[in-house]
Amino acid sequence: MFENLQAQPADKILALMQAFRDDPRADKIDLGVGVYRNAEGITPIMRAIKSAEHRLWQEQTSKAYVGLAGDPAFADAMIRLVLNNAVPRENIAAAATPGGTGAVRQAFEMIRLANPDVRIFVSDPTWPNHLSILKFMGVETVAYRYFDSQSGGVDFDGMMADLGALRKGDVVLLHGCCHNPTGANMNLVEWQAVIDLLNDKGAVPMIDLAYQGFGDGLEADAKPTRMVASQVPECLIATSCSKNFGIYRERTGMLMAVSRNADATALNQATLAYLNRQDYSFPPDHGARLVSMILNDSALRADWTSELEEMRKTMLGLREQLAGELQRLSGSDRFGFIAQHRGMFSRLGIDPEKVEKLRADHGIYMIGDSRINIAGLNRETVPILAQAIVDVGA
Numbered sequence: 001m002f003e004n005l006q007a008q009p010a011d012k013i014l015a016l017m018q019a020f021r022d023d024p025r026a027d028k029i030d031l032g033v034g035v036y037r038n039a040e041g042i043t044p045i046m047r048a049i050k051s052a053e054h055r056l057w058q059e060q061t062s063k064a065y066v067g068l069a070g071d072p073a074f075a076d077a078m079i080r081l082v083l084n085n086a087v088p089r090e091n092i093a094a095a096a097t098p099g100g101t102g103a104v105r106q107a108f109e110m111i112r113l114a115n116p117d118v119r120i121f122v123s124d125p126t127w128p129n130h131l132s133i134l135k136f137m138g139v140e141t142v143a144y145r146y147f148d149s150q151s152g153g154v155d156f157d158g159m160m161a162d163l164g165a166l167r168k169g170d171v172v173l174l175h176g177c178c179h180n181p182t183g184a185n186m187n188l189v190e191w192q193a194v195i196d197l198l199n200d201k202g203a204v205p206m207i208d209l210a211y212q213g214f215g216d217g218l219e220a221d222a223k224p225t226r227m228v229a230s231q232v233p234e235c236l237i238a239t240s241c242s243k244n245f246g247i248y249r250e251r252t253g254m255l256m257a258v259s260r261n262a263d264a265t266a267l268n269q270a271t272l273a274y275l276n277r278q279d280y281s282f283p284p285d286h287g288a289r290l291v292s293m294i295l296n297d298s299a300l301r302a303d304w305t306s307e308l309e310e311m312r313k314t315m316l317g318l319r320e321q322l323a324g325e326l327q328r329l330s331g332s333d334r335f336g337f338i339a340q341h342r343g344m345f346s347r348l349g350i351d352p353e354k355v356e357k358l359r360a361d362h363g364i365y366m367i368g369d370s371r372i373n374i375a376g377l378n379r380e381t382v383p384i385l386a387q388a389i390v391d392v393g394a
């Protein structure tokens with residue numbers, strides 16, 4: 001039987017991670033994988049997570065199963081964090097999932113169950129896993145223009161023109177903030193225009209919110225998601241706690257389905273529980289419980305928020321430093337967009353040959369499409385990267 005299997009394409013980012021590990025150069029720089037790192041290159045366990053784990057260890061008396069949708073306290077806490085009061089609670093169904101990837105996958109499953117002929121519109125480019133999962137599931141995708149590689153900003157006119165092809169019942173996948181891989185994001189006026197267009201066409205938004213708190217702050221980053229959820233009849237929101245709580249390996253995420261009324265919510269809630277049951281039964285609980293402990297305890301929450309703010313501001317500072325260095329060394333504003341981008345990533349718009357030259361000649365590793373992880377830099381390596389970019393003639 002197994003002889004019928006075919007080799008699957010390797011994940012490019014994981015392959016890059018391996019190549020980095022195998023590189024003997026001491027001064028190599030890893031700007032590949034999307035994990036936050038501090039100035040020492042470490043992905044720290046956040047203080048509030050450590051405290052919550054300590055408390056959980058002391059207080060937890062059972063590891064028996066929770067519910068198919070996870071702990072209701074986690075759902076309530078995440079709904080408040082993401083949506084605040086933008087939508088009445090009775091219009092929101094929610095289920096815990098293994099990470100944001102689990103939420104994305106379950107969202108696609110729910111969409112396909114509701115509409116087997118659905119077309120899902122995805123930004124060009126998008127997080128490669130979106131495309132890989134949709135291909136695996138056999139769901140039709142339609143790419144919409146998103147990134148203007150000349151300006152480094154959003155190609156909003158191109159995007160709106162491509163979304164003009166939407167039909168009733170199509171789904172549009174949007175990144176709630178901190179677009180991965182480009183770092184370019186719509187402003188609120190543009191978001192409003194997209195919402196109006198979707199309502200006009202009868203299309204359903206699905207928001208992937210994996211970086212709340214990494215862009216302009218917890219509230220500002222949730223704003224577009226709240227605008228969408230409060231203005232459309234139905235939407236899906238896939239959230240991840242991997243980045244903003246730094247609990248990547250705990251696999252903590254949540255899928256929310258927003259609908260029109262309590263009856264629709266009951267059906268959505270039952271569907272989410274059913275889908276969890278089919279795929280892995282009970283979702284992971286450890287990370288979810290830490291998150292709800294932190295969000296419901298004022299001291300832990302304050303500590304978490306301030307550490308998250310420090311991380312966010314560190315990344316913003318590195319953006320400004322890199323844009324400034326490149327301006328100084330190249331004498332042009334071409335890379336000014338790096339300071340405008342938000343989140344962990346920026347797509348530099350450098351040719352693949354130059355990306356390869358940066359790796360071969362300078363030991364600087366970035367994704368082939370020239371996406372860099374800003375958090376892979378520190379104050380000392382920014383000038384090295386800037387000089388290398390200029391040296392390879394990018």
Ligand code: PMP
Binds near residue numbers: 100248253
């Ligand atoms: N969506 C996007 C756009 C992402 O970048 C990520 C993380 N790489 C995720 C979802 C999900 O991450 P995780 O499964 O680790 O929570």
